[in-house]
Amino acid sequence: MTTNITAVDTNGIKDKAAIVGIGETEFSWNSGRSEIQLACEAIKAACDDAGISPQDVDGLVRYEMDSNQETLLVQSLGIKNLRHWECVAYGGGAGNAVVGHAAAAVAAGFGNYVVCFRAANLRSGVRLGQAGGPERITGGQRAFAEPWGNLAPGHQFGMFVRRYMHASGATSRHFGWVAVTLREHASRNPRALRREPFTIDEHQNSRMVAEPLHVLDFCQENDGAAAMVLTTPERARNLRHSDQIVLVEAAAQGSGPQNEGIIYRPDLAVAESTNTSRDLWARARLGPEDIDAFMFYDHFTPFCLLNLEAYGFVPIGEAKDFVEGGQNIRFDGLLPTNTHGGNHSEAYIHGLTHPQEAVRLIRGTSTAQPPHKTINRVLSCSSVAQLSAAVIIRRG
Amino acid sequence: MTEPGHTRPMTGPLEGIPLPDLEALPDYEEGFWQGALSHVLRIQQCAECLVFRHLPTPMCPHCHSTSYSWTAVSGQGEVYSFVVVRHPVHLAIREKNQLPYNIAVIQLEEQDGLRICTNVLNVAPEEIFIGMPVQVTFMVPAGQQEVVLPLFVPA
Ligand SMILES: [Zn+2]
Numbered sequence: 001m002t003t004n005i006t007a008v009d010t011n012g013i014k015d016k017a018a019i020v021g022i023g024e025t026e027f028s029w030n031s032g033r034s035e036i037q038l039a040c041e042a043i044k045a046a047c048d049d050a051g052i053s054p055q056d057v058d059g060l061v062r063y064e065m066d067s068n069q070e071t072l073l074v075q076s077l078g079i080k081n082l083r084h085w086e087c088v089a090y091g092g093g094a095g096n097a098v099v100g101h102a103a104a105a106v107a108a109g110f111g112n113y114v115v116c117f118r119a120a121n122l123r124s125g126v127r128l129g130q131a132g133g134p135e136r137i138t139g140g141q142r143a144f145a146e147p148w149g150n151l152a153p154g155h156q157f158g159m160f161v162r163r164y165m166h167a168s169g170a171t172s173r174h175f176g177w178v179a180v181t182l183r184e185h186a187s188r189n190p191r192a193l194r195r196e197p198f199t200i201d202e203h204q205n206s207r208m209v210a211e212p213l214h215v216l217d218f219c220q221e222n223d224g225a226a227a228m229v230l231t232t233p234e235r236a237r238n239l240r241h242s243d244q245i246v247l248v249e250a251a252a253q254g255s256g257p258q259n260e261g262i263i264y265r266p267d268l269a270v271a272e273s274t275n276t277s278r279d280l281w282a283r284a285r286l287g288p289e290d291i292d293a294f295m296f297y298d299h300f301t302p303f304c305l306l307n308l309e310a311y312g313f314v315p316i317g318e319a320k321d322f323v324e325g326g327q328n329i330r331f332d333g334l335l336p337t338n339t340h341g342g343n344h345s346e347a348y349i350h351g352l353t354h355p356q357e358a359v360r361l362i363r364g365t366s367t368a369q370p371p372h373k374t375i376n377r378v379l380s381c382s383s384v385a386q387l388s389a390a391v392i393i394r395r396g
Numbered sequence: 397m398t399e400p401g402h403t404r405p406m407t408g409p410l411e412g413i414p415l416p417d418l419e420a421l422p423d424y425e426e427g428f429w430q431g432a433l434s435h436v437l438r439i440q441q442c443a444e445c446l447v448f449r450h451l452p453t454p455m456c457p458h459c460h461s462t463s464y465s466w467t468a469v470s471g472q473g474e475v476y477s478f479v480v481v482r483h484p485v486h487l488a489i490r491e492k493n494q495l496p497y498n499i500a501v502i503q504l505e506e507q508d509g510l511r512i513c514t515n516v517l518n519v520a521p522e523e524i525f526i527g528m529p530v531q532v533t534f535m536v537p538a539g540q541q542e543v544v545l546p547l548f549v550p551a
Contacts, residue, residue: 131486136417139425141451143416147537147545148515150499151413151485158479159501166477166526211480211496211521261451263501264511268477 005275007282011250014283017103017114018236018396019246021050021229022356027193027347030124031223039068039119040076042225050229051240052113057229059084059111061102063118063350065091084110091128093387094118095297095351096380100251100391102230112231118352119225127221128153141261153299154210154218156262160269160385161212161302167269170305170320172212176203178301179216179344181326186341188331189367193220194345217301219343226352228359233396244363245396249377250284252276252390259386271303273310273383276390280379281312284392288313291392292375293361294335295354297382298342304329307383311390331368336361336375339368355380358393402520406497409515409537409545412488418542424454427466432544435534438466439510448507469506471532472551476503476511480521496521502530502548518549 023045025031025038040054047054054077060070064087074082084105088094098116105114122128131151137143150156164170180200186192198206198216206216236245254275258264265272281287288311296307305319313335314322322328329337340346340357347353358378360366369375381390418429424440428450431438441448442456443463455462478500484490489497498521504510516524517533530548537545 129485131413135414136420137414138417138420139422142414143421143425144428144451145513146414147409147416147543148499148513148547149410149413149481149486149489149494149497150513154485155479155481155499159477159499162479162526163477207483208480209483211482213479215483257457258509263477263513264451264509266509268501 005278007278009282011283013100013103013107013251014249015233015247015396016107017230017248018233019228019248019359019393020231020236020239020241021046021052022359023047023049024191024226024349024353024356025224027191027222027224029222031121035119035121036068036072036076038223038225039073039117042119042227043077043115043117046115046227046229049240052229054078055080057113057115058082059102059105059114061098061105061114061116062087063091063094063098064089065350066118066120068119084114090387091350092297092299092382092384093389095382095389096355096391097253097382097389098352099228099248099355100253100389102228103248103251106230106232112235114230115227116352117225117227118350121223122348123222129221145261154213157300157385158210158213159263161300163268164302164306165212168317168320170302172214173200173204174305174320174323175217175301176200177323177326178304178329179203181329182298182301182338182342182344185331185339185368186345189341189346192341192346193222213300219299220348222347224347224349226349226356228352228356241363246359246362247394247396249392249394250280252279252283253388254279255387262385265386271306271310271383272386272388273307273381273390276381276388277311280390280392286392291377291379292373293339293358293370293378294337295358295378295380296338297351297354297384298338298344299384301344303383304337307381310383311379311381331370332372336370339366351382355391355393362393362395402522403496405519406515406517408517409535409547410489410494410497411492411538413486415537415540415543425452428452429543431466431468432534432546435544436468437471437532437546439469439504440464441467448510450510450512469504473502473504473530475516475524475526475528475530476501477526478516478524498524500524500548514546514548516548516550
């Protein structure tokens with residue numbers, strides 16, 4: 001099989017799509033309403049932010065795991081003519097990828113106002129972190145995992161984390177600094193579900209769930225929805241945020257070999273993001289030194305370290321030193337990271353809140369806005385082990 | 397014997413959690429489970445280029461042959477990674493008091509990167525380590541007869 005992969009540096013979407021609206025519902029443990037209603041509310045909020053009517057939306061980019069079908073969305077939102085619709089495979093694996101796909105649809109002229117969204121009752125409905133009752137598996141990777149109790153994301157990702165610790169010398173305490181920092185960011189964010197700060201010792205003493213992962217290394221499981229509106233930069237200049245144009249500069253997705261079942265990948269100490277990173281930097285013609293803030297998909301805190309290394313912010317094996325004490329990744333630090341509090345403490349909307357926070361940082365409206373520098377360019381990435389995606393979002 | 401302060405080892409497979417339906421499996425997965433029924437660890441091996449593969453697939457990812465055999469392997473390997481589960485995500489784990497338990501990924505000795513998921517029995521979770529030599533064994537989960545699971549013990 002291929003061992004040397006060369007980057008694909010074509011960047012057909014560069015600066016051809018602007019993010020003009022972001023919106024979300026409240027985040028909760030029990031929304032008390034249907035997923036389609038959550039979707040409509042978040043899309044309406046994003047359209048309000050943009051200064052357009054939901055009736056003008058003509059493109060929808062959905063997560064494959066999202067249950068909200070296009071036909072009912074068209075009917076509910078009063079969309080006059082849906083010109084483009086697609087779903088990006090999986091759940092977390094679609095995080096950030098939907099932004100790239102929406103930008104591509106705008107760049108291609110498939111739609112004038114393309115919305116990407118995620119709406120789900122991931123707490124009051126079916127929970128990803130819980131396994132069901134007795135059942136028979138009809139084959140596939142589940143049949144080679146669940147009979148031995150490998151039942152939930154924490155079990156599979158814990159295998160990564162153990163291996164990463166072995167390779168890098170990182171300890172649970174390093175992951176704790178990520179957790180403490182994310183929670184500190186969330187403590188400033190009124191949208192956040194978890195706002196009570198904790199100390200590094202409280203992290204270390206917190207319940208062990210899937211060793212080496214403590215409960216405070218896990219993201220939330222919650223209800224809620226988020227949406228973003230993209231259009232051309234020309235249209236953006238006539239919309240509500242015409243003085244704060246936010247552009248999609250580059251996007252990439254990647255999946256290396258042996259990605260079925262997560263734990264069979266060639267090296268479990270390396271984030272899948274290495275495959276995305278290669279193309280992303282080549283397309284953007286940029287490097288880590290050009291990035292002002294970093295949004296990573298924090299399903300589990302250790303993936304901060306793996307992604308810092310995969311995107312080259314630090315050399316392989318040195319992320320543990322970078323996150324030690326939390327100062328470097330704090331909102332007022334060298335590389336402000338997940339300033340909204342992330343999946344870990346704000347809410348888990350399958351990674352869509354990360355590019356939203358990138359937009360806020362560029363607009364200067366984050367609740368943990370870095371006081372020491374202007375944010376011109378943000379990297380937002382997802383790495384769910386076997387699939388990864390990233391976007392670079394910049395000031396226009 | 398368990399060291400003082402160490403947690404009790406697993407001594408058999410978990411009970412009451414999902415198992416494969418041997419009647420419903422894709423044809424290219426059957427050999428693994430048929431091998432386990434007769435207490436032999438059989439891994440899919442390409443009939444053309446002889447590369448082993450797990451998870452099973454209908455086509456060899458190296459030479460693209462669709463011919464394969466179910467080759468008996470030694471059952472020797474070492475722990476590649478492992479997780480100690482201390483919180484139940486399945487009702488049967490809680491109800492039958494099955495915590496803690498370990499899940500391990502074993503690197504089999506036949507080929508670099510050839511790994512399978514399992515549990516390591518007869519060792520306290522605190523004593524499992526990456527690189528630990530292990531050997532396959534076979535057991536039937538309590539309360540059912542149709543499926544035999546490959547498990548590992550310290551070698
Ligand atoms: Zn072959």
